[in-house]
Amino acid sequence: MSEHLLEIRDLKVTFGGLDALSGLDFHVDEGEIVSVIGPNGAGKTTFFNLISGLVAPTEGEILFEGESIVGLDPSIVTSLGIARTFQNVRLFPNMTILENVMVAQHCRTSQQVFGALLQTKAFKKEESEIRERAEEILGFFGHRLVGYRMDQPAFALSYANRRRLEIARAMATQPRLLLLDEPVAGMNPMETAELTALIGRLRSDWGFTIVMIEHEMKVVRDVSDRVVVLDHGVPIAQGSYDEVSINPSVVEAYLGRPVEADR
Amino acid sequence: MNERAMDLPRSAVDQNWPHVLRWGLVCGLVLVSLCLVGMPVELDKRAIIERHLSLGYLFVLLVPIAIGWVSSTLLVLEGVENRRQGLYDLVTGLVVGLIGGGVLSLLMVALDNWNLRDPLVNWSPQLFRFLTYENGMGFGAAAWLCTGALLGLAGAALHVVPSVVRRTTAFVVFGLFFLSVLEAAISDLSEGFGLESLTDWLYAKKGGLTVTSTIVVGLVIGAASMVTRGRVKAATNRYRDMEGAERQKASMILFVVVAVLCIVLPMFLGKIMNELLANVGIFLLLALGLNIVVGLAGLLDLGYVAFFAVGGYTTAVLTSPNSPWFAPELHFGVALVFVVIAAGLTGLLIGAPVIRMRGDYLAIVTLGFGEIIRLLFMSDWLGPYFGGAQGITNIPGVDLGFATVKGTDPRSVFYLVLVFCAIAIYTSWRLQASRLGRAWMAVREDEQVAEAMGINTVNAKLMAFVVGAVLASFSGAVLAAKVGSIFPTSFMILVSIIILVVVIVGGMGNIAGVLVGSFVLIGVLGGPKQPGLLQEFQNYKLLIYGILLVFMMLKRPEGLVPSARRSRELHQDEFLQDAWLQGDKLESEEEEGTVVTATVSTGEVGGAEE
Numbered sequence: 001m002s003e004h005l006l007e008i009r010d011l012k013v014t015f016g017g018l019d020a021l022s023g024l025d026f027h028v029d030e031g032e033i034v035s036v037i038g039p040n041g042a043g044k045t046t047f048f049n050l051i052s053g054l055v056a057p058t059e060g061e062i063l064f065e066g067e068s069i070v071g072l073d074p075s076i077v078t079s080l081g082i083a084r085t086f087q088n089v090r091l092f093p094n095m096t097i098l099e100n101v102m103v104a105q106h107c108r109t110s111q112q113v114f115g116a117l118l119q120t121k122a123f124k125k126e127e128s129e130i131r132e133r134a135e136e137i138l139g140f141f142g143h144r145l146v147g148y149r150m151d152q153p154a155f156a157l158s159y160a161n162r163r164r165l166e167i168a169r170a171m172a173t174q175p176r177l178l179l180l181d182e183p184v185a186g187m188n189p190m191e192t193a194e195l196t197a198l199i200g201r202l203r204s205d206w207g208f209t210i211v212m213i214e215h216e217m218k219v220v221r222d223v224s225d226r227v228v229v230l231d232h233g234v235p236i237a238q239g240s241y242d243e244v245s246i247n248p249s250v251v252e253a254y255l256g257r258p259v260e261a262d263r
Numbered sequence: 264m265n266e267r268a269m270d271l272p273r274s275a276v277d278q279n280w281p282h283v284l285r286w287g288l289v290c291g292l293v294l295v296s297l298c299l300v301g302m303p304v305e306l307d308k309r310a311i312i313e314r315h316l317s318l319g320y321l322f323v324l325l326v327p328i329a330i331g332w333v334s335s336t337l338l339v340l341e342g343v344e345n346r347r348q349g350l351y352d353l354v355t356g357l358v359v360g361l362i363g364g365g366v367l368s369l370l371m372v373a374l375d376n377w378n379l380r381d382p383l384v385n386w387s388p389q390l391f392r393f394l395t396y397e398n399g400m401g402f403g404a405a406a407w408l409c410t411g412a413l414l415g416l417a418g419a420a421l422h423v424v425p426s427v428v429r430r431t432t433a434f435v436v437f438g439l440f441f442l443s444v445l446e447a448a449i450s451d452l453s454e455g456f457g458l459e460s461l462t463d464w465l466y467a468k469k470g471g472l473t474v475t476s477t478i479v480v481g482l483v484i485g486a487a488s489m490v491t492r493g494r495v496k497a498a499t500n501r502y503r504d505m506e507g508a509e510r511q512k513a514s515m516i517l518f519v520v521v522a523v524l525c526i527v528l529p530m531f532l533g534k535i536m537n538e539l540l541a542n543v544g545i546f547l548l549l550a551l552g553l554n555i556v557v558g559l560a561g562l563l564d565l566g567y568v569a570f571f572a573v574g575g576y577t578t579a580v581l582t583s584p585n586s587p588w589f590a591p592e593l594h595f596g597v598a599l600v601f602v603v604i605a606a607g608l609t610g611l612l613i614g615a616p617v618i619r620m621r622g623d624y625l626a627i628v629t630l631g632f633g634e635i636i637r638l639l640f641m642s643d644w645l646g647p648y649f650g651g652a653q654g655i656t657n658i659p660g661v662d663l664g665f666a667t668v669k670g671t672d673p674r675s676v677f678y679l680v681l682v683f684c685a686i687a688i689y690t691s692w693r694l695q696a697s698r699l700g701r702a703w704m705a706v707r708e709d710e711q712v713a714e715a716m717g718i719n720t721v722n723a724k725l726m727a728f729v730v731g732a733v734l735a736s737f738s739g740a741v742l743a744a745k746v747g748s749i750f751p752t753s754f755m756i757l758v759s760i761i762i763l764v765v766v767i768v769g770g771m772g773n774i775a776g777v778l779v780g781s782f783v784l785i786g787v788l789g790g791p792k793q794p795g796l797l798q799e800f801q802n803y804k805l806l807i808y809g810i811l812l813v814f815m816m817l818k819r820p821e822g823l824v825p826s827a828r829r830s831r832e833l834h835q836d837e838f839l840q841d842a843w844l845q846g847d848k849l850e851s852e853e854e855e856g857t858v859v860t861a862t863v864s865t866g867e868v869g870g871a872e873e
Contacts, residue, residue, distance in 0.1 A: 052715055053715075054711065054714075054715065073714065073719070074711075074714045074715045075714050075715075075716075075717050075718055075719045075720070078715060078716060078717035079717050083716075083717075084715060086712070090709055090711075090712045091712075092704065092705050092708035092709060092712070092713075093708065093832075094704075094708060094828055094831065094832045095701070095704055095705065095708060095828075099701055099704070102701055103701040103702060103704070103705045103713075103716065103718070104716045104717065106698060106701070106702055106705075106716065106717050106718045107717030107718070108717075109698055111697065111698050111699075112698075112699065113694065113699060113726065113730065115697075116693045116694055116696075116697035116698070116699065116700075117689070117690060117693055117694075119693070123697070126698070127697070127698075130698070148845075152842055153828075153831055153832075153838070155835060155839075156838065156839055156842045169716065170716075173716060173717050
């Protein structure tokens with residue numbers, strides 16, 4: 001069936017008369033890596049907020065696996081299989097690294113008060129599973145988030161490690177679709193290159209479909225199957241990186257005036 | 264001034280005068296406000312050392328010492344050669360004390376010449392007589408100037424003398440102070456062990472230590488402090504450094520000792536002490552519940568007393584024959600089931616509308632709900648059901664078959680409350696390390712992100728409300744059985760606030776902290792209506808609560824026994840520094856592993872760039 005994993009039809013959101021996004025049609029297929037780019041204020045993060053349920057659209061449909069997710073609580077959207085990271089890294093700073101990843105498995109687990117009080121078999125089993133899975137996910141990032149670091153609070157991490165932990169936390173919700181909001185922002189070239197490789201492995205090893213907002217064009221070029229360009233809340237181009245990068249309206253949006261595309 | 268602080272050494276007269284003057288005035292103002300609050304005169308009746316020192320004088324005399332100490336404290340900088348403390352600091356303390364004494368003398372002059380009794384109730388001839396040692400103006404002023412200066416000097420001298428002397432002095436002074444102040448408790452305890460002769464020797468007939476006992480006990484404490492020096496710290500450090508099975512074993516032993524003490528000790532205690540312990544238990548139970556709501560889930564609930572009231576009233580209605588509307592006269596145990604249900608429902612009912620608010624708004628709304636519940640119980644409208652202002656009386660005790668728990672036998676009440684506290688401690692402990700506990704923490708940290716990470720925050724918060732409500736209702740039920748009657752006035756807003764202070768001062772989010780907090784505040788100072796060990800301070804309880812709260816917020820916001828998490832949060836900088844140093848150490852240990860991973864990742868990078 002040609003059904004898309006995520007399909008967005010004619011999406012529009014208005015903040016006090018200002019159209020943050022309008023007329024957006026968008027789709028992601030299973031196993032794709034799609035990048036969303038655009039100048040500052042183009043509505044990229046709003047777009048993520050809409051998908052993850054933090055903002056409700058004014059008009060339009062968001063279909064995930066064929067079902068509408070408009071108006072659902074963010075927690076339900078997450079439990080359906082959409083996880084995200086935040087542009088301005090929002091970890092739980094005073095929880096340990098392990099706890100940050102453990103808590104994200106909330107919607108995949110079910111033990112309640114009485115399980116914890118009576119220390120039932122099911123409770124203990126689930127706890128150890130949560131912990132194992134958390135360690136497995138943290139292990140994906142090499143030695144950086146494991147070992148003695150697991151029991152350190154998240155605020156003690158370096159900037160790049162916080163970004164990694166945020167991805168780990170999103171992974172722990174066991175999503176099908178992963179929304180990465182500027183995953184390499186503020187990283188040095190070395191770290192950027194490493195994370196670019198990891199994003200590729202997120203698809204190949206873990207089977208996530210990925211939508212990514214990114215300003216770093218090198219990363220966009222290296223990992224994405226498809227690029228969507230937003231400007232002033234309106235999609236202005238779509239296609240492979242090479243197609244989009246020479247699209248005159250994209251160049252105009254970025255540089256402000258038409259120039260010869262001679263790259 | 265900063266450059267000056269580096270100069271070594273300094274001459275004694277070349278003081279930082281603004282600093283000295285400021286602290287001197289602080290000293291004076293503290294003394295004057297203490298006097299005008301009325302503490303010295305009232306506490307003068309209570310002897311500390313028979314005929315020589317009363318609690319009132321002690322308080323006034325402690326001020327210059329404390330401020331002399333504080334004003335001459337040197338800011339110790341790491342990595343810099345610090346000035347040795349000496350004559351310079353002694354002069355600081357002396358002058359500070361002198362100014363303090365001077366201000367007090369001015370108060371005396373004012374007392375003598377004007378009458379301000381109208382706004383200041385304690386502006387009285389008694390105060391004047393107290394301050395002048397009943398010897399007239401001139402003598403009083405001279406005496407206070409001298410004592411102020413000497414005590415300030417003494418306070419500063421504590422910095423100069425070797426640490427052994429400092430430690431021993433502190434032990435002797437505080438040891439004697441507590442021995443004397445806790446006279447009632449100690450007499451009660453020694454009676455239980457059949458040691459009346461000891462207390463007869465220790466205390467004078469009219470209260471206070473006798474002179475001989477002061478000297479003897481002072482020497483004993485001094486000797487003991489020399490012997491134990493460093494051992495306690497070493498033991499706690501050893502415990503802290505333990506890991507795995509060894510730690511578990513040590514914790515187990517500690518737990519068993521505490522448990523046995525809790526069970527055995529009350530048998531030797533008299534009525535007063537058991538009553539006190541029962542009160543501590545009731546408030547501990549409340550504090551443990553509030554700790555879940557505020558400490559774990561981060562919901563500032565100022566109407567927590569509502570659940571206490573619901574527990575109390577449900578028990579009263581279901582067990583008392585005097586219940587005005589519906590009196591099934593159930594057994595306490597059966598009633599408890601309904602208490603849990605009622606509290607849970609109230610938790611949901613209050614929680615559902617307010618749960619969407621955050622921070623200050625939540626605090627204000629819960630404050631309102633707490634009052635509403637009390638006013639409902641008091642209202643004429645519900646009077647036919649709950650007795651209005653007359654309350655419900657004649658609540659029977661808890662009939663256990665072999666014994667009855669009732670207020671006239673405070674020991675049994677203590678055991679009952681102990682059971683509930685054990686349940687509450689177990690609940691907090693288990694929930695903390697569970698899926699729900701982690702969800703609470705996440706909500707406390709960042710609600711929006713918690714929601715985006717798949718946590719149903721409304722449910723999580725409601726659960727915190729309900730668990731807290733149930734624990735509070737247990738406390739209410741015990742209160743009903745203990746007192747035998749329930750009135751709306753038992754559930755004033757003050758109770759909510761005092762429990763919150765207990766949690767904050769003890770250490771938010773930490774069970775041990777809450778335990779210590781309730782012993783220190785409720786046990787020593789007393790609850791809103793219940794007397795504590797220091798019954799003398801009954802009238803000043805709220806003042807002391809306030810001072811303590813302000814002091815803690817400024818100096819130790821993580822509480823007396825902080826949870827690791829909270830002290831990390833409040834001292835992030837220090838933690839980061841430590842983590843950084845530790846990380847360096849660990850990193851160099853696992854150097855080899857690092858190199859291997861690094862090559863792997865460069866390999867990947869190469870692949871990605873193609």
